[in-house]
Amino acid sequence: MIGGLLVCALAMAMAGAGLGAARAAEPGVSAAQAAATAAANLPAATAVRVGGDDKKTRFIMDLTDKIEVTAFALANPDRIVVDLPQVAFRLPDKVGEHGRGLVKAFRFGLIMQGGSRIVIDTKGPVAIDKAFVLAAEAGQPARLVLDLSATDRASFLRNIAIGTRPVRSAGIRNSEVTPKANGDTRPLIVIDPGHGGIDTGARAASGELEKDVVLKFSLTLRGLLERSGKYRVAMTRSDDTFIPLSERVRFGRSQGAALFVSIHADAIPKGEGQAEGATVYTLSENASDAEAARLAESENKADVIAGVDLTAEPDDVANILVDLAQRETKSYSTLFARTAVGELKGTARLHKHPLKSAGFKVLTAPDVPSVLVELGYMSTKDDLKLMTSADWRAKTARALSEAVDRFFASRVAGGAAPKGN
Numbered sequence: 546m547i548g549g550l551l552v553c554a555l556a557m558a559m560a561g562a563g564l565g566a567a568r569a570a571e572p573g574v575s576a577a578q579a580a581a582t583a584a585a586n587l588p589a590a591t592a593v594r595v596g597g598d599d600k601k602t603r604f605i606m607d608l609t610d611k612i613e614v615t616a617f618a619l620a621n622p623d624r625i626v627v628d629l630p631q632v633a634f635r636l637p638d639k640v641g642e643h644g645r646g647l648v649k650a651f652r653f654g655l656i657m658q659g660g661s662r663i664v665i666d667t668k669g670p671v672a673i674d675k676a677f678v679l680a681a682e683a684g685q686p687a688r689l690v691l692d693l694s695a696t697d698r699a700s701f702l703r704n705i706a707i708g709t710r711p712v713r714s715a716g717i718r719n720s721e722v723t724p725k726a727n728g729d730t731r732p733l734i735v736i737d738p739g740h741g742g743i744d745t746g747a748r749a750a751s752g753e754l755e756k757d758v759v760l761k762f763s764l765t766l767r768g769l770l771e772r773s774g775k776y777r778v779a780m781t782r783s784d785d786t787f788i789p790l791s792e793r794v795r796f797g798r799s800q801g802a803a804l805f806v807s808i809h810a811d812a813i814p815k816g817e818g819q820a821e822g823a824t825v826y827t828l829s830e831n832a833s834d835a836e837a838a839r840l841a842e843s844e845n846k847a848d849v850i851a852g853v854d855l856t857a858e859p860d861d862v863a864n865i866l867v868d869l870a871q872r873e874t875k876s877y878s879t880l881f882a883r884t885a886v887g888e889l890k891g892t893a894r895l896h897k898h899p900l901k902s903a904g905f906k907v908l909t910a911p912d913v914p915s916v917l918v919e920l921g922y923m924s925t926k927d928d929l930k931l932m933t934s935a936d937w938r939a940k941t942a943r944a945l946s947e948a949v950d951r952f953f954a955s956r957v958a959g960g961a962a963p964k965g966n
């Protein structure tokens with residue numbers, strides 16, 4: 546049979562309403578208090594079961610309330626995306642790492658304020674036979690039920706093509722609003738904490754998540770830069786929300802950022818060796834080594850992980866590099882990267898090759914000097930210990946803010962971009 550793409554207008558309307566409502570903070574109520582209250586009132590997901598085989602698979606999620614859902618398929622890689630109103634996921638730590646039947650793995654989390662998402666990686670093309678939520682009854686909780694069946698690639702692609710594009714894909718939250726320049730001529734620094742929401746980034750064996758580690762660090766860095774009084778500072782996210790890569794780039798450009806610093810923490814898959822220390826990356830078409838290529842590929846997957854439809858996105862890393870404007874930007878990016886490594890040398894652990902380059906999508910603004918800092922390795926115990934300590938965070942943020950000072954001081958003094966890159 547041809548699997549229907551179930552689109553529910555109500556879910557979209559709810560998601561849309563949530564976007565505005567959840568962002569408005571009441572005066573006198575701290576953001577943390579507001580978030581805690583909101584989480585307590587949210588419907589919760591309490592258990593997941595996947596049953597069936599390679600022909601038909603049923604995915605069930607127990608819920609504390611009946612909610613509306615929207616399910617649709619995406620290709621390349623093959624995924625099923627289920628959008629829901631914001632849900633508190635009270636599920637075991639590693640649930641979703643391994644699936645069953647047609648479900649290879651799945652993940653879930655916030656995709657924007659007011660909206661959660663489940664992304665299911667499938668073992669091939671599948672049809673959504675059913676996607677609905679049963680009300681609680683006879684001692685059973687409310688349940689999200691998703692019935693999937695194996696299909697051929699042609700039908701799968703046809704279903705995607707004729708399906709109504711869900712509103713949610715376009716409705717993913719924009720980045721933070723920046724403080725308006727209002728005649729303020731201080732340079733704007735955009736700090737970009739990697740990942741967020743449904744995209745957790747790297748996960749340490751002990752459970753710590755890259756998205757949390759880098760957000761904490763970014764908030765510390767923002768505090769330091771703001772207190773210096775020399776810069777305006779904006780962040781692409783300052784909470785646990787997913788922001789697509791292209792949106793991060795667009796934000797830096799549209800705000801006229803003088804410097805864009807993306808903050809991440811790396812991880813090496815189990816059994817593939819060990820590494821330690823911080824690395825500063827700039828954009829290049831050809832990766833400086835195999836590890837840099839591996840890293841860029843994994844960081845560029847953020848949108849795929851979150852179930853963003855990339856069919857309309859141009860693959861512009863190569864094109865952008867031939868942009869004339871890029872030449873000066875590239876030199877400035879390299880200058881900042883070198884300065885940052887120089888400052889980090891005395892304070893943070895550095896990788897043995899601390900300066901590298903690769904094709905990171907988030908660094909592709911042709912007119913904003915951009916670097917990506919990998920603070921260390923979530924997979925290396927000692928690095929993780931450092932990265933989760935307030936002392937190290939403060940020291941390392943100070944080193945980066947000193948690099949920012951040096952960078953702008955040399956730009957004011959020298960004017961022209963350095964040559965020889």
Ligand SMILES: [Zn+2]
Nearest residue numbers: 739746809810
């Ligand atoms: Zn990352």
